[in-house]
Amino acid sequence: MVVERGLSRSYKGGKEIPMTQKYLLSIYQPDGETPPPEVLEPIMANLGALNEEMQAKGVWVFAAGLHPPSTATVLRANDGDVLMTDGPFAEGKEHIGGFTIIQAADLDEALEWGRRLAGVLSPLPIEVRPVAF
Template identity: 85%
Template sequence: MTQQYLLSIYQPDGETPPPEVLDPIMANLAALNEEMQAKGVWVFAVGLHPPSTATVVRAKGDDVLLTDGPFTEGREHIGGFTVIRAADLDEALEWGRRLAGVLSPLAIEVRPIAFG
């Protein structure tokens, strides 16, 4: 039985790299996503807008507080993620290594998804 894993992509705050830097990375990422799809491990992947576009919703008793901006302040944020199916953590970590290689020097966090 396979387990689903979240591969979170951490990136530094700041400007998006210029096209001459970003375009080859995105091409390599598309190729890796296609390989994951062909091997049946890819569930879905998304990129996220900057943390400045976030709204945090927090319930306190009967009140709900809305706060603009990210939940935590930091120098990096989750810029996107991929959900995969893998037989075990070792297989998920191998895909995480591959993703880290494409997106170097960005960090990839690999975490199993808990269902119900």
């Protein structure tokens, strides 16, 4: 396997097979209470349908939601010691609530899936970022 500009290329029978780039679609949500079931259930149903479509199209790699930032533990190395702190890394008004990793031919395709995800999770912002290997 050869790595060129962040994209893996494998060789099979002497032929080069380009691999698609992976992208992280981060879902940001405001700090605070989880929406009530009557709001959250239709959103989750639509998200499930979009994940199924991504799987059928072969772009879906992995997706997960995260527990609230209050459950995080931050570790920092300093002069040979590791300091552990409960709570999020940075104080803010929003946090990453979940993410999806997709594989796409290019940034335009990744952005299109990001737009679709933003439509399902409106008004939550979605950040699309290439994954480096």
